[in-house]
Amino acid sequence: MVVIGAGPAGLLAAREAALRGCSVLVLEEHKEVGRPDHCAGLLSTSGLATLGLRPPSSVIQNHVKGARIHSPSGHSILIERGQREALVVDRALFDQWLAERATDAGAVVRVEAHVSRLLKRGRAVAGVRLRDGTEMPSRLVIDGEGSRGVLVREAGLLPVPKRNRLPAYQVEVRGANVDEEVVQMFYGRRVAPGFFAWIIPLGDGRARVGVAAKSRARQRLLWAMKHHPPMRTRLEQATIERGYGGVVLVGMPIPRTVTHGMLVVGDAAGIVKATTGGGVIIGGGAAIIAGRVATKATRSADLSLKTLAEYEHSWRALYIRDLRAMYVVQRLLAALTDRGMDELVASVDELGLVSVVRQSGDMDRQGRVIAQLLRNPKSYLAALRAIGHVNLAQL
Template identity: 30%
Template sequence: MPSRLADAYDVIVVGAGPAGSVAARLAAEQGLNTLMIEKRQEIGAPVRCAEAVGAEVTKSYIEEDERWINAHIDFYDITNTKGDYVRVPPTEHTWVVDRKVFDLELAHKARRSGAQVLTSTAAVGLIKEDTRVIGVRIRAFGEIKDVKAKLVIAADGTESQVARWAGLKTVPPMSDYYSGVQYLAGNLQGKIEPNVCEYHIGMDIAPGGYVWVFPKGEDTANVGLVMTADKSADTSPREYLDRFVDAHFPDSSIMSVVVGGIPATGALKRMVTDGLMAIGDAAHQADPLTAGGINLGMFGADMAIQVGAKAIREGDLSAKRLQEYERLWQERFGKQHAALLQVRKMLTSMNQETLIGLIETASQLPIGEMTPGQVMMTLLKSHPRLLIEARTLITTGLILK
């Protein structure tokens, strides 16, 4: 396999998830000699998320194909520990996808655009001149080769080694790091609605986090749980998830299990250094409230290549030049994600009784006919103690929208 590697490329993308594949395709379409490597034997496996994506955003990067769409989502239910729930429509039509097929098709699009794609091929280090990244040390089938690149893209996920090797600060506080576990559960006929995604919240269910049930058909769903790492010392996420599954789906079959961690801080403040850009989960480009990141990673890849391709043509791969990417990200998502982070902190600090009461009250409102501001004012009247937490929403501007 190392014999198939050239000595140098314009762009090397490390990681073949959605963000990496979009970056590789866009770079190749810019006429850049592009290599994308994936350390695992198979692209798209193991599945590392709940697999929900916004349809309109996704269609900007890949053509709609029922081969990788498992469910069309019309509503989200937010449920408390008593069983009260609020049903809201998504901000855009949502799909639950089959990541194995979805990720592979994105990689095929990169390949068809001219990128070279290699699996079972791992980055084991960076090549540097002083502090500037000038390539990647690559291992494939026991052999190691140093391969130079004008630009390296770190797209190697939440545990990104490449970003750390480059000196980017990627370790969040424990209170801003989700520990998670997910089951692919079967035999759920009649227990789920195939067009409804569910969130279950409550300190008894998932301290500092939530449980999700995302359908993948009539009788199958991703059932998962995240909780902040600082609350998982005594009871593990898997123990909490087992309790939930035993209570709600006692006759289910567990078809697969995946565990992992997700930073929930919003994007890294520094996503670039000389010769390198981080994208997707490697750059913590996930929603600070829900930790969803597939579409955000695609946006990050797009922004990175917009800037990176120009920088290559200009011959300036300095961190100062690449920081335009960080500015684009902040302009698009900075204020929104700062607000969502504050909302998450507000919810995780709220006592159980208040949280139960809020959802119980909201479940009786005609949510679809009300603005967020009207909903909040109604909740404030019913729960005056919420005024303390409402300062967060007022500060972020969410209550006024």
């Protein structure tokens, strides 16, 4: 079996299949797994546990307890449960650790192997062709190429649409004045229209600072670090060590993640939390299912669409309600004017959000929190107030 891309999704699928006795080759275009990196590296401890992952200390940069949400006018609320909720990892080292686990299980990871085309037999995917012309026939391909989705389209599936891909820019700084256990999220049309900006502490005054927005992410980030008061006060002594761009996905998964001869995993399938763009945990969970289904299909020599579709049914059964709820919330937040966002943050106490999060908060599967909030009649009043500040054109 061939897996395209040595990101978390491809590697988790590869390990799962290799553990079950499948012969697996992972093809990664870059010289080194994990580089260049583009991620903020914030991963929930509960999510990692559900994937059976305990990253070694060499990969972990920090632990965080909660998040402070800043409204456009500078009001803020702290959401936390008094316990370590998440790890901040060095994503390059994290991916390399996942690659080691996959190779320990028997998979082969080949770097500098750029897949330029899919081989086809009729409409079915039948392997890959590398940029150097090498052809690699394979009865089954797992596509973990990330957010670009070029090969998804070539397979005849619909990739993540452009409108759901937000440009992002992130810098790593030294000398930040931040609470080392709290992630900061900044909302507002000037800072990050359509999404938010963040500061993720790495310990010892180091931090990852980023913006994803509808456009001009880099300019917005550099502006906000200097001029947006809640960011400026935390960053005025900071020096930038390096910066890098990326693409954050904010939509729903693609309509079909399975076709003849191919399963699509991770960002390529759009399996991400629309509220934060985070895809390592949920995308990884779905990818593990892909590894299992792929093994079952290849070992029983039943590569029918019906057998492969078990992947699609299983991951949707597990995650689609949460993904849908997070998508709706993201669309509403993106459409709120600054005034509406200010009102929403101001009504957090009234809605009892902090205690709902304490009871049933889950960083990855936010559907439960959203459903519980909707059971509170005050939510409708807050929503009605906020709806007066929705820009309908943005919905």
